[in-house]
Amino acid sequence: MAKTIDELLIGVLGAGSIGCFVGGSLQESGCPVRYFGREHVASDVRSGGLRLTSHDGQATDLAAEAVDFRTDLSGLEECNILLVCVKSPATEVTADALAGVIRPDTVVISLQNGVANTDVLKSRLPYNTVLAGMVAFNVARLEGAHFHLGTDGEIYIEDHPVARMLVDRLNAVGVSAKTSPDMKAVLWGKLLLNLNNGLNVLSDMPLRRQLLDRDYRRALALLVEETLGVLKAAGVSPAKIGKAPPGLIAPILRLPNWLFERVAASMLKIDDKARSSMRDDLDRGRKSEIAFINGAVVELAAKVNASVPVNAAIIALVEDAFAKGQSPALEGRDLLKRLQR
Ligand SMILES: NC(=O)C1=CN([C@@H]2O[C@H](COP(=O)(O)OP(=O)(O)OC[C@H]3O[C@@H](n4cnc5c(N)ncnc54)[C@H](OP(=O)(O)O)[C@@H]3O)[C@@H](O)[C@H]2O)C=CC1
Ligand SMILES: CC(C)(CO)C(=O)C(=O)O
Numbered sequence: 001m002a003k004t005i006d007e008l009l010i011g012v013l014g015a016g017s018i019g020c021f022v023g024g025s026l027q028e029s030g031c032p033v034r035y036f037g038r039e040h041v042a043s044d045v046r047s048g049g050l051r052l053t054s055h056d057g058q059a060t061d062l063a064a065e066a067v068d069f070r071t072d073l074s075g076l077e078e079c080n081i082l083l084v085c086v087k088s089p090a091t092e093v094t095a096d097a098l099a100g101v102i103r104p105d106t107v108v109i110s111l112q113n114g115v116a117n118t119d120v121l122k123s124r125l126p127y128n129t130v131l132a133g134m135v136a137f138n139v140a141r142l143e144g145a146h147f148h149l150g151t152d153g154e155i156y157i158e159d160h161p162v163a164r165m166l167v168d169r170l171n172a173v174g175v176s177a178k179t180s181p182d183m184k185a186v187l188w189g190k191l192l193l194n195l196n197n198g199l200n201v202l203s204d205m206p207l208r209r210q211l212l213d214r215d216y217r218r219a220l221a222l223l224v225e226e227t228l229g230v231l232k233a234a235g236v237s238p239a240k241i242g243k244a245p246p247g248l249i250a251p252i253l254r255l256p257n258w259l260f261e262r263v264a265a266s267m268l269k270i271d272d273k274a275r276s277s278m279r280d281d282l283d284r285g286r287k288s289e290i291a292f293i294n295g296a297v298v299e300l301a302a303k304v305n306a307s308v309p310v311n312a313a314i315i316a317l318v319e320d321a322f323a324k325g326q327s328p329a330l331e332g333r334d335l336l337k338r339l340q341r
Contacts, residue, residue: 003080005031005165011079013094014086015041015069017139017277018111021147022083022155022175024052027067028060029169034079035069044145045069053142054149055271058174073097081107081162083133084121087281088114088292095124102128107162109133111155113194113277114292115187131158132183134190136241138207138274150274152176152266153242158183182239188231189239192246194293195223195311197278198318201288204329208270214257215332221250222339226310227297233304242267282322290318310339 008031012023015037027033035045046069050062076082082102086094091112102108104127110117111133118132137153155170155177157163163179170177180186196207199220203210210216228246231238238246243266252264261268281288294311301308317338321327 005169008032008080008162008165009034009078010166011036011076011082013076013082013084013098014090016085017141017147017280018135019083019085020050020141020145021052021139021149022085022111022135022170024050024060024062024147025173025175026166026169027062028052029173031169033068034075035067036073036076037069037071039071041145042069042071048144048146051144051146052149053146054174055151055269060173073101076101077103079106081109081166084108084110084112084117086112087277087286088112088117088289089287091117091120092124095121099124104128107131107160109157109163109166111135113190113197113289115184115191115296116292118183129160129162131160131163132187133157134183134186134241136190136193138270138276140271140274140280148271150271152269154178156180156183156186180239185237185239186241188236189241189246191293191296192224192227192238192249193241194276195227195297195314196220197276198288198290198294198314199223199335200276200279201282201318201321201327202314202330202335203332204327206270206272207274207276208268208272211264211268211270212257212261213332214254214260215336217253217260219332219335219339221253222310223294223314224250224253226308230297230301230304230306230308233306234300236300278318279327282325282327285325288318288322290315290322294318313339 010033012019012035015035023033049064052060107129109131122130134156138150159179159181167177297311
């Protein structure tokens with residue numbers, strides 16, 4: 001693929017929060033982008049265009065007529081790069097829809113949470129180059145097709161010439177991005193942060209307020225420690241994502257509030273209303289990604305004969321919340337008691 005990035009058509013498959021934010025940022029940088037998503041986003045784009053804003057005050061508006069948003073897969077075969085941004089439960093079905101439609105030289109990049117999506121895509125798309133990616137920041141859909149970056153954080157993409165071109169373009173428009181030769185470590189490092197997604201479903205609080213609740217932080221510390229134990233037994237070294245090295249996350253979380261607020265000031269730079277993507281799924285009546293986050297820990301634990309009661313308890317509570325369609329709004333101390341039983 002000896003073309004420049006401006007000659008390559010980027011497809012965003014699953015144009016929701018991450019897809020519209022990353023795709024919109026690449027379009028802002030001058031790349032041709034085609035979005036594939038749902039009618040509820042398409043109709044908002046038609047009526048008001050695509051709006052991207054950020055907690056640091058940046059704003060970008062892409063006019064409706066400049067946004068090529070499709071609610072079917074027509075023209076997918078013209079894409080040279082495909083960013084897969086669907087939630088993990090949709091990866092298999094999505095990959096099957098791509099197989100035999102996209103060109104063998106299309107580079108497919110997963111920008112999803114969880115550690116297994118790239119393997120699923122690879123198994124279904126054996127002729128394509130499939131790269132792992134990871135997004136460390138939070139994006140929320142506000143009113144209409146307005147997508148808001150609520151935290152700091154970087155995008156990582158597995159090292160490859162196409163990844164380098166995308167990273168350059170993202171950095172040029174102020175979206176931090178880098179390539180990595182070791183995405184397994186990056187994905188497990190991110191999964192440590194995503195252990196909070198399930199807790200955010202259970203707390204019924206915005207992320208910032210929940211992080212200021214010491215009992216919720218203690219619950220998260222238990223999850224992180226249990227997961228690090230499994231990773232150690234399996235010989236996996238998670239990468240440092242954010243400011244704290246993996247081994248310091250739990251001790252920092254356990255600090256009293258006054259000290260935590262100082263030591264973890266960057267972790268608390270979150271919009272007051274931001275919630276985890278799993279909490280969005282509960283509100284929108286969708287499936288949860290819990291099986292791909294805490295469930296990945298349970299799966300790895302089984303391989304190394306480790307027991308993971310804390311992750312298992314969180315999975316059960318989150319599955320129950322999704323079955324009922326609402327958060328149990330657990331007090332931090334009640335959750336902690338259940339986990340320490
Ligand atoms: N939001 C965030 O802050 C972050 C999210 N992530 C991860 O990024 C990934 C994407 O999350 P997010 O952007 O929040 O998800 P969203 O649900 O906002 O966006 C995904 C969109 O893709 C649509 N979709 C699903 N299947 C298809 C298909 N076959 N064709 C076209 N559209 C489809 C979904 O529709 P439908 O509603 O029908 O499912 C939905 O509108 C997840 O793995 C998430 O964990 C990572 C970091 C932060
Ligand atoms: C950015 C973060 C860690 C928290 O919002 C996330 O990945 C998510 O919401 O899924």
